[in-house]
Amino acid sequence: MFSPLYPPILPPGPIGILGFGAGSAARLILELYPEVVIHGWELDPSVIKVAKEFFGLVKLEKKYPGRLFIYVGNALNASIREGFSGILVDLFSKGSLLPELEDPNTWDKLRKCLRKGGRVMVNVGGSCVEAEDSRRDGKVVMEDTLKAMQRVFGENLFVLHLGNRKDDSSIALTGELPDLVAWKKALPHSLKYYVDMWIPFSE
Template sequence: MSLNTLQIRPLSPFPIQTSRHTYPTNLKFSSKTLPRTRQIKSKSQETHNSTRQTKTQQDGIPIEDVKIIAKFKSRHNYIRVLEISRKADHPFAGSRLLLLDAPGNIQSISFLFKALTNTYFDVFATLPPIVPPGPIAILGFGAGSAARLLLELYPGVVIHGWELDPSVIDVGREYFGLKKLEKQYPDRLFIYVGNALTAKVKDGFSGILVDLFCKGSLIPELQDPNTWEKLRKSLRKGGRIMVNVGGSCVEAEDKRRDGKVVMERTLKAMHRVFGNRLFVLNLGNRKDDSSLAITGQLPDLDAWKKMLPRSLSCYVDMWEPFSL
C-alpha cells in the first residue's frame, strides 16, 4: 500500500516515539503546503466490493481523522504507525496502519472490532481450505495481519512467519496485538527474524503466502525463476503458493521500479516455473491496479466456496488463468 500525495523526508534513527498530536504536526513534509486530505493507496488498491462503499481505499482521509502514534527509522525501514478515527468516512476508519518505506507503503492493517480487512489480506485467508494438512508460511510477516486472520478463521492452522526487520515485529507486538496473538496461540504461531527466502520446515509447507516488498517494490529476487523453483521445492505434495504481486498502485522509492512492470516480470518468472498452473486475481477498478497470484490447478470452485466464510467466498470466482 502506498501514500503518494505527501512527500515525506526520511528521518534519522531514533527510538519509537508516541504522540497525541494529529499526523501533520508530527512529520516533516517536503511540500510547503499540506493538502486537506491524505491519499492512502493499498498495495491491493481495492477489493471487488469497495465501490459499494461511500468511499474507497483510493479516496483521501481528512487530516483531522489521522493520528500518528509511532515513527522511527530502523536499519531496514522508515516505520510509522497511523491510527484512523472511527468517525472517518473511509474504509480504513477505526484501523491502525503500519507504513514502511519513504513512499509510505502500508504493510499491515488492524481493526479494533472486526477481523476482515477488505484488502488483499482477506484473499490470503482463502488459502487454507485448498492446501494439504501442514504448516503455512508467511514470507513478509509484517505486524501479523495475515496471520491473525488465518489463526482466527481456521482452528487447525499452524503459521510460521518470517520478517527481515526485528523492529517491525516489535511494532506489531506493541501496537497491533501481536504479543496477545502469540500468547493465545503458542503452539500455532512461530515467528522468525531473517531472510524469508531461506524459510523451511521439516517435511515442507502446505502453503506459502508471499508478501515481500522493499523500498516500495517487490523484491528483485521475485523476478527470478530460480526463486520460485526454490519455493516450489519447499512445498508438500499438493501445496500452493499465493503471492501479492502488487501492480500500478504500488509506489517505489526508485521511480525506475514501476509497479506494473515489476508485477509483470514477477508473473512471467512464476510462469516459467508453474506454467499453466498459475492464476491471477485482479483487485481495483483497473486490471493492473493490484493483483495476487496463486499456483496449482484451481479446485472445484463450488466446493471451495463452501469451505470459506460467506464474506470470503466472493473471491473464488475472481481467479483467471495467467497468460503472457
C-alpha cells in the same frame, strides 16, 4: 493484504508467511482455521517490535501457543523439515516487490519447500505500487514477477485482480484450480465471490 481464501484448498500442514509484517494475515487465518499452524518470517526486527508494541502481536502469540512461530531473518531462506502446505509471499522493499521475485530460481526454490499438493499465494502488487526508485514501475515489476513464476509453475498459475483498475492490485496463486463449488462452500460468506475472480495468467 491477504484474505483467508487459503486453507480450504490446501493439504494438511503448516503455512509459511514470508513477509510477516504486523501479523494481520496470520491473525485472520488463526481465527478462522483452528487446525492451522503458521511459521512467519520478517527480515526487519523493528517491524516485529512495532507489531508487539502497537498491533497486539504479543497477545496473538499467547492466544495461539504452538500454532504461531515467528522468525527474524531472510524469508527467502524459509524452510521446515516436513514442508509447507502453503506459502504466502508479501515481500516488498522500498515500495517495490523484491527484485529476487523476478528470478525463476527464487520460485523454484520456494516450490521445493512445498509438500505434495501445496500452493503459493503471492501479493504481486500492480500499477498502484509506487517504488522509491522510479525505474521500478509497479505494473512492469508485477508482470516480470508473474512471468518468472510461470516459468516454474507453468499453466498452473492464476491471478486475481483487485481495485478499480484491471491491474490496480493483484494476487497470484499456484496449483491446479480446485473445484470452485466446493471451494465456495468452505469459505465464509463474505469471501465466496472472490473464487470466480481467479483467471489463468497469460503474458
